[in-house]
Amino acid sequence: xxxxxxxxxxxxxxxxxxxxxxxxxxxxxxxxxxxxxxxxxxxxxxxxxxxxxxxxxxxxxxxxxxxxxxxxxxxxxxxxxxxxxxxxxxxxxxxxxxxxxxxxxxxxxxxxxxxxxxxxxxxxxxxxxxxxxxxxxxxxxxxxxxxxxxxxxxxxxxxxxxxxxxxxxxxxxxxxxxxxxxxxxxxxxxxxxxxxxxxxxxxxxxxxxxxxxxxxxxxxxxxxxxxxxxxxxxxxxxxxxxxxxxxxxxxxxxxxxxxxxxxxxxxxxxxxxxxxxxxxxxxxxxxxxxxxxxxxxxxxxxxxxxxxxxxxxxxxxxxxxxxxxxxxxxxxxxxxxxxxxxxxxxxxxxxxxxxxxxxxxxxx
Ligand SMILES: [Zn+2]
Numbered sequence: 001x002x003x004x005x006x007x008x009x010x011x012x013x014x015x016x017x018x019x020x021x022x023x024x025x026x027x028x029x030x031x032x033x034x035x036x037x038x039x040x041x042x043x044x045x046x047x048x049x050x051x052x053x054x055x056x057x058x059x060x061x062x063x064x065x066x067x068x069x070x071x072x073x074x075x076x077x078x079x080x081x082x083x084x085x086x087x088x089x090x091x092x093x094x095x096x097x098x099x100x101x102x103x104x105x106x107x108x109x110x111x112x113x114x115x116x117x118x119x120x121x122x123x124x125x126x127x128x129x130x131x132x133x134x135x136x137x138x139x140x141x142x143x144x145x146x147x148x149x150x151x152x153x154x155x156x157x158x159x160x161x162x163x164x165x166x167x168x169x170x171x172x173x174x175x176x177x178x179x180x181x182x183x184x185x186x187x188x189x190x191x192x193x194x195x196x197x198x199x200x201x202x203x204x205x206x207x208x209x210x211x212x213x214x215x216x217x218x219x220x221x222x223x224x225x226x227x228x229x230x231x232x233x234x235x236x237x238x239x240x241x242x243x244x245x246x247x248x249x250x251x252x253x254x255x256x257x258x259x260x261x262x263x264x265x266x267x268x269x270x271x272x273x274x275x276x277x278x279x280x281x282x283x284x285x286x287x288x289x290x291x292x293x294x295x296x297x298x299x300x301x302x303x304x305x306x307x308x309x310x311x312x313x314x315x316x317x318x319x320x321x322x323x324x325x326x327x328x329x330x331x332x333x334x335x336x337x338x339x340x341x342x343x344x345x346x347x348x349x350x351x352x353x354x355x356x357x358x359x360x361x362x363x364x
Contacts, residue, residue: 019065019067022067022097022100023064023065026065026095026099026100029103030106032103033107033110036049036107036166036169036170037049037052037053037110037111037162037166038050038053039166039169040052040162040165042165044197045197048165048268049165049166052111052114052162052267055118055267056117056118059091059117059121060091060092060093060114061092062091062092063092063094063110064093064094064095065094065095066094066095066096067097069094069095069096070096070098071096071098072095072096072098072105072106072109073093073094073095073099073109073110073112073113074093074094074096074113074351075093075116075117075120075351076091076092076093076094076349076350076351077089077090077091077116077120077129077131077132077350078090078129078131078133078350079131079347079349079350080130080131080132080133080239080242080243080347080348080349080350081133081246081336081339081347082133082334082335082336082347083336083347084335084336084337084338084339085335086335086336087332087333087335087336088131088132088133088134088331088334088336089120089127089331089334090349090350091117091120091121091332093110093114093117095109102176103170104170104172104173104177105177107163107166107170107173107176108159108163108176108177108180111158111159111162112155112156113155115154115155115158115266115267116151116155118266118267119151119154119155119263119266121266122262122263122265122266123259123262123266124259124313124317124324124327124328125139125143125255125259125260125262125263125313126147126151126263127328127332128253128313128316130144130235130236130239130240130243130350131349131350132331132334133248133336134330134331135331136248136249136250137250137251137253137313137316137317137320138240138243138250138251139252139253139254139313140252140254140299140302140307140310141233141236141295141298141299141304142254142295142307143253143254143255143282143307144232144233144236145228145229145232145233145284145287145291145295146255146260146282147232147255147263148228148229148231149209149225149228149229149284150260150264150272151263152181152208152228153208153209154205154264154266154272156181156182156204156208157182157187157201157204157205157208157271158201158267158268159182160177160180160182160183160184160186160187160204161187161191161201161204161268163177163184164184164187164188164191167184180211181208181209181211181224182207186204186207187200187204190203190204190207196269197268197269198270201270201271202271202272205272208224209223209225209285210223210225211223212224213227222288223286225285225286226286226288226291229284229287229288230288230290230294233291233295236298237294237298238348239348239350240298240301240302242348251311252302252304252310253310253311253312253313253315253316254307254308254311254312255312255313256276256282256312256313256314257275257277257278257279257281257282258276258314259313259314260272260281260282261273261274261276261281
């Protein structure tokens with residue numbers, strides 16, 4: 001007779017053994033991917049792989065597997081609320097088991113997520129985040145959407161650039177990255193036609209927005225930027241309700257050109273150029289009617305009638321008497337306080353996925 005108690009234990013053991021084996025595989029694959037990265041040589045800039053490796057090793061403290069995750073990879077930014085003694089800045093990269101199927105795909109996922117980590121290490125705008133309990137300065141809903149678009153543009157452009165430098169070592173990476181918002185061969189074509197790498201980045205960033213796909217069940221095909229905007233709005237609506245329910249007094253701010261340039265400055269040439277006064281930096285080019293409607297609803301809920309009249313992030317920091325550097329430092333070190341309420345609602349996490357978990361988009 002089968003013992004009904006022991007059977008789950010056995011399954012549990014088998015599961016653990018399988019997870020151990022998958023972790024070991026990830027470790028082996030990451031070693032190879034790391035060698036590919038270390039070897040990357042840009043024809044103009046030289047040994048950028050070594051620089052990328054050094055910059056990311058300094059800031060990323062954890063890479064692991066998430067066994068229940070469908071995207072290839074996710075960068076976790078902040079957790080809300082932070083448990084007592086735990087930093088609210090998560091700053092880790094997790095891979096889905098799908099990323100174990102191909103080392104070339106792991107290279108694509110890793111470079112993309114590491115760019116996100118470098119952005120969050122550098123840009124004050126990314127810490128003015130509703131998921132970050134260390135900050136009561138929060139970007140407005142419009143700026144949250146804008147920020148999402150810019151940080152994805154930057155990560156896809158620089159990910160494609162870095163992967164293009166690994167093609168000799170890992171020729172399969174070109175096929176592995178087909179169907180992503182910026183395939184490697186598309187980036188190579190754009191670079192070949194551009195006067196400089198920086199010019200290529202700016203052109204490629206525009207291209208990245210326009211990948212057509214069916215991102216949600218029963219939805220018509222649309223550009224991926226629409227999906228970034230929709231996800232940003234959903235995240236924002238969910239977390240801002242939690243912040244307001246917690247009684248947090250929030251200052252909503254708008255981003256300026258300098259904030260966007262800071263996002264593009266995390267590694268390599270700046271994807272967004274060098275002119276902080278360029279008005280297009282802070283304009284969302286196409287907002288779908290559905291997303292515009294959702295944005296108006298959230299703005300109404302928060303009493304934001306005119307985003308242009310909000311203080312700029314820089315004004316809000318100055319009003320508090322903190323420099324950008326100090327603001328970033330305080331935010332990264334913040335840990336959750338001891339809480340005496342016994343509510344143990346699970347924390348929610350701000351994150352950016354490499355492969356949107358929508359029903360079968362064109363696979364990155
Ligand atoms: Zn991303």
